[in-house]
Amino acid sequence: MPLRRLSRRLRCTRVAGCAAGPTHNAPVTTLLATLIEASARAAATRSRIAKRDAIAGLLREAEPAEVGIAVAWLAGETRQGRIGVGYATLAALRAAHAAEPTLTLVEVDAAFERYASTAGKGSAAERSSLLRGLFERATASEQDFLVRLLVGELRQGALEGVMLDAIAAASGVPLADVRRAAMVTGSVAEAGRVAIAEGAAGLARFAxxxxxxxxxxxxxxxDGVAxxxxxxxxxxxxxxxxxxxxxxxKTGSEVRVYTRNLNDVSESVPEIVEALQALPADELILDGEAVALAAGGAPQPFQVTMRRFGRKLDVARxxxxxxxxxxxxDCLHAGDVSLIDRPARERFDALAAAVPPPLVVPRLVTADVGAAEDFYADALARGHEGVMVKALDGRYGAGSRGAGWxxxxxxxxxxxxxxxxxxxNGRRRGWLSNLHLGARDPAGGWVMLGKTFKGMTDALIEWQTHELLARESGRSGHVVHVRPELVVEIAFNDLQESPQYPGGLALRFxxxxxxxxxxxxxxxxxxxxxxxLHAAQLARGS
Ligand SMILES: Nc1ncnc2c1ncn2[C@@H]1O[C@H](COP(=O)(O)OP(=O)(O)OP(=O)(O)O)[C@@H](O)[C@H]1O
Structure with a gap:
């Protein structure tokens, strides 16, 4: 029997059970197996429309309470965030499995919730019995999915665009409204839940x-200023x-400062809070970059600036x-006006009106390549990383890598x-050194581009050894495989074609x-x- 029909059948049974007894008071019964089947169908096709339809079909089938769970899992995340269970623990649970799929999304999510909230003395035994109970009730393919979900192997931000389309299709709400809600809440799962449960009217509250x-x-x-x-x-x-x-x-003297990941770091950056408190504007949302400056005013390296962030103790020192x-x-909101849909030139004017010049990034508006090159050279000479070139009529594409920046x-x-x-080896014996580096594949997964052990201090090697071992997912010979979670910035000279690597390209130096x-x-x-980048390199003839 196709899983979707099975899921309907189970739902009816549960609803009947519901009337008979107090244990099931909500008919929330989409099977985990149904989600796995939809996820496999989405992964098996290259067509974006077919992917969307596979996911939208599942979301239409799901009860409102299940939508947030389904969206989160399809993106490879649990709603509880990182649950912190290791690969070895999970592998050990796979001895016995069920023959028939019976696990529902809500049951599994509830088990994750209990697992995540069980802490403290004696919790290890309780946690492992929770997981054992879950795994014993899972079929082999469900176990496989759960392991990959829990170790983070399914995480795919690239699905986000398809997911938004699928939510719009399943709920009948315009895509723009779904995207806006996802951007404002910072969660596609939350946008999906509200779109399907409450429609456009529910999403309206996410201004x-x-x-x-x-x-x-x-x-x-x-590829350059020109x-x-x-x-x-x-x-x-x-x-x-x-x-x-x-x-x-900022609202009056109340100022909060958030990071790129939307964490509140107001306590760590009092000078930014004070600078904004001193401004007369009553309501503002501003976007910018904070940097530690050396005595002469040159910017400190990124890693040095980061020492100020997330720091709660010793802030004064x-x-x-x-x-x-x-x-x-940028200025996203001024007075009672939201500016994110306004062209950049209007947002720049609002910024200039609200904030004095020392707090605004130096900017040249030009079409002249020579003038822009001079500005770029000057920025580099002052120790900056380069320049940003921005369209004057672009909207603020929150959460996206816009072509206007x-x-x-x-x-x-x-x-x-x-x-x-x-x-x-040698001095580095006992430490994890040569890194295997991968780029993200928008279709899911990672494409290895090369290895490097260069550019690292001893302290960094020690740090990465601990961090990588904490993410170990398996070993082969002298290679420790890890969950793909740590992002590292790599400098390189150019790209070369290489049949050895899966993407056909490798980093040089x-x-x-x-x-x-x-x-x-x-x-x-x-x-x-x-x-x-490789195509641009070929075009330059290098
Ligand atoms: N004038 C500026 N306008 C916009 N972003 C700026 C500006 N100056 C510095 N930035 C920083 O550059 C980032 C934009 O580059 P990008 O979107 O590629 O992020 P990134 O991957 O962190 O960049 P990179 O790794 O190249 O520093 C912004 O997130 C911001 O932190």
């Missing part, structure tokens, strides 16, 4: 709101400051040692994910610039970006 951070807009790479201006015409050219993204919300400067470059940097760098690491604790793996650079 941009003060003190509720929204996903920041991100940039695409350009390339960027050719693509955008007259554009704003700004310093690309290599610090930490900050989104500041750190502030004296490593004062932060902030450069705002192009970044131009001197060195080629990519943010890649560590897939595995090899035990070192790759070296580690530093880890990117502020980025999740689903924000790492994609293989498409790497291919575009």
């Amino acid at each position: 941009v709101a003060l003190h509720r951070p929204i996903q920041p807009m991100l940039a695409q790479p350009a 390339d960027a201006l050719e693509r955008l015409g007259t554009a704003a050219v700004e310093w690309k400051v290599d610090g930490a993204r900050v989104q500041a919300h 750190m502030r004296a040692e490593l004062p932060l400067a902030v450069f705002f470059f 192009l970044k131009v940097k001197r060195a080629h760098t990519l943010d890649l994910v560590v897939l595995a690491a090899e035990w070192g 790759a070296r580690v610039k530093g880890y990117r604790p502020d980025k999740r793996a689903d924000e790492a650079d994609t293989i498409d970006t790497v291919r575009a």
Whole structure:
């Protein structure tokens, strides 16, 4: 019997059971097996429409209470965040399995919830019996799915676009409304739940709101200033400051500052809070970059700036040692007006009206390549990473890598994910050293691009050994495979064609610039970006 029909049948049985007894008071019965089947159908096709339809079919079938669970799992995440159960523990649970699928989404989610909230003395036994109970009731393919979900192997931010389409299709709500809700709540699962349960009227409550951070807009790479201006015409050219993204919300003297991942770091950055409190504007949402400056005013390296973030103790001492400067470059809300749908030039005007020049990033509006090149050279000479070139008529594409923001940097760098690491030799014996690096495949999974053990200090090697071992998912010979979670910034000279690597491309002279604790793996650079860089390299004849 097809699983979908089985799921309907179970639902009826449960509803009947519901009337008979007090134990089931909600008919929430989509089977885990149904979700696995839909997920497999979505993965098996390259057609975006077929992917959307596979997911939309499941969401239509699901009860409102199940939609948030289904969306989260299809994106490879649990609703409880990282549950922290190791691969070895899970592998040991796979001895016995059920013959028939009976597990429902709600039951499994409830088990995760209990697991995540069981802590403290004696919790280990309780946790392991919870998992054992769950695994004994799962079929072999369900066990396989659960393991991959729990160790993070299914995580695929790339599905987000398809998921939004599927939610729109399943709920009949316009795609733009679903996207807006996902961006404002920072959660596609939450947008899906509300769209399906309450429709467009429910989503209307997700207007941009003060003190509720929204996903920041991100940039695409350009192959130089000339390339960027050719693509955008007259554009704003700004310093690309290599610090930490900050989104500041102000209502009167109440100021909160959020990171790129929407964490509230207000306590760690009092100088930014004070600078905004001093402004006369009553309501503001600003987007910018904070950076620690050295005595002469040159920017400190990214890793140094990061020492100020997430720090709750000793803030006063750190502030004296490593004062932060902030450069705002966008204004998303001013007075009672939301500006995210307004063209960039209007947002720049609102920024200039609300914030004094020292707090605004230096910017040149031009179509002239020579003038833009001079501005770029000056930014580099001052120690900045490069420039951002921005379309003047672009909207603020929250949460997306918009074509209206192009970044131009001197060195080629990519943010890649560590897939595995090899035990070192000689001085590095006993430490994990040579990293296997992968780019994100938008269709799911990772494409290995090379290895490197260069550019790392002893302290970094020690740190990464601990972090990687904590993410171990298996071993082969001297290679430790890890869950693809850590993002590392890699500098390299160029890309070469290589039949040895799965994407046909390999990095030349790759070296580690530093880890990117502020980025999740689903924000790492994609293989498409790497291919575009390679194509640009070929076009330059290098
Ligand atoms: N003037 C600016 N306008 C926009 N973003 C800026 C600016 N200066 C610095 N930035 C930073 O650059 C980032 C945009 O580049 P991108 O979207 O590629 O993120 P990223 O991957 O962190 O960039 P990178 O790794 O190249 O620093 C922003 O998130 C922001 O932190």
